[in-house]
Amino acid sequence: MHLNxxxxxxxxxxxxxxxxxxxxxxxxxxxEIEVVYFNFQRQRGVYKQILGIPHIFVNRNxxxxxxxxxxxxxxxxxxxxxxxxxxxxxFKEFNLFQMNSRLEYEANVFAAQIELDDxxxxxxxxxxxxxxxxxxxxxxxxxxxxxxxxxxxxxGYRLRRQEHRNDFLHYSKKSMLQSNLDWDE
Numbered sequence: 354m355h356l357n358x359x360x361x362x363x364x365x366x367x368x369x370x371x372x373x374x375x376x377x378x379x380x381x382x383x384x385e386i387e388v389v390y391f392n393f394q395r396q397r398g399v400y401k402q403i404l405g406i407p408h409i410f411v412n413r414n415x416x417x418x419x420x421x422x423x424x425x426x427x428x429x430x431x432x433x434x435x436x437x438x439x440x441x442x443x444f445k446e447f448n449l450f451q452m453n454s455r456l457e458y459e460a461n462v463f464a465a466q467i468e469l470d471d472x473x474x475x476x477x478x479x480x481x482x483x484x485x486x487x488x489x490x491x492x493x494x495x496x497x498x499x500x501x502x503x504x505x506x507x508x509g510y511r512l513r514r515q516e517h518r519n520d521f522l523h524y525s526k527k528s529m530l531q532s533n534l535d536w537d538e
Contacts (some may be wrong), residue, residue, distance in 0.1 A: 356433060357415055358462060358507040361374030364432055365466035374488040375467050377424035381409060386431055388424065398423035398428040407431050422494055430456070438522050466518055474501055478512060 356364075369375055372383045381388045387406060390413035397419065398411045434456050464496040469491055473495050479489045484502065488495040502512050 356459055361429075361459055361462045362466050362504060362508065365429075365463050368432065370384070375427055375470070377467070378429055380467070381424065384428070384431065386428070391421075395499055398427050400427040400434075402435075418492055418494065422468065422497060425464035425467050426460045428467070429460030433463060435461050443483060446477055461497070461500055462504055465497050465504060467495060472503065474498075474505070475488045475510070478502075492499065 360512075368380060372380055374380060374472065378388065384407075387408045388412050389408060391410045393410070393412040396412060397415060398409065399434065401408050401410065409424060409431070411421075411427070411486050415423065437456065474487065475489065477490055484498045485494075485496055488498040491498065506512050
């Protein structure tokens with residue numbers, strides 16, 4: 354079952370309201386999801402159910418911003434696609450973060466909604482910030498920020514549609530290095 358943007362936003366907002374936090378570690382704890390930091394060679398993260406218990410594995414070698422986004426993305430799989438994971442056991446690397454997959458797109462919209470508060474985001478837009486400035490100010494990824502703009506547009510806000518890479522969380526040594534360089538400026 355594919356979810357529309359409004360349903361994904363509603364579910365993400367309900368989660369934030371219920372637990373009073375946007376912190377993915379606290380949310381995972383509240384949802385009784387085991388979070389394990391692992392030395393992956395190529396993967397950034399994976400959602401898996403082991404004996405019926407949800408687990409999120411996050412690459413411990415990522416910077417804190419990337420770890421938070423990966424954790425939020427995997428929380429999206431838990432909240433939106435738990436039934437799919439229960440049947441398959443996990444979301445494997447070849448599907449992970451490729452937004453040509455509807456499930457990956459939905460998990461990214463969920464992550465953007467939790468990561469980036471609507472009011473704060475819109476306040477930056479009103480001040481004339483571009484997507485890069487918003488990403489820096491909100492300590493997030495520019496592609497997640499652009500996805501958030503698209504999500505707000507889908508909700509009826511009059512914003513300029515933003516370009517973003519659909520595979521922004523897909524592993525790439527070059528993108529990880531560039532991301533780290535961008536944040537060090």
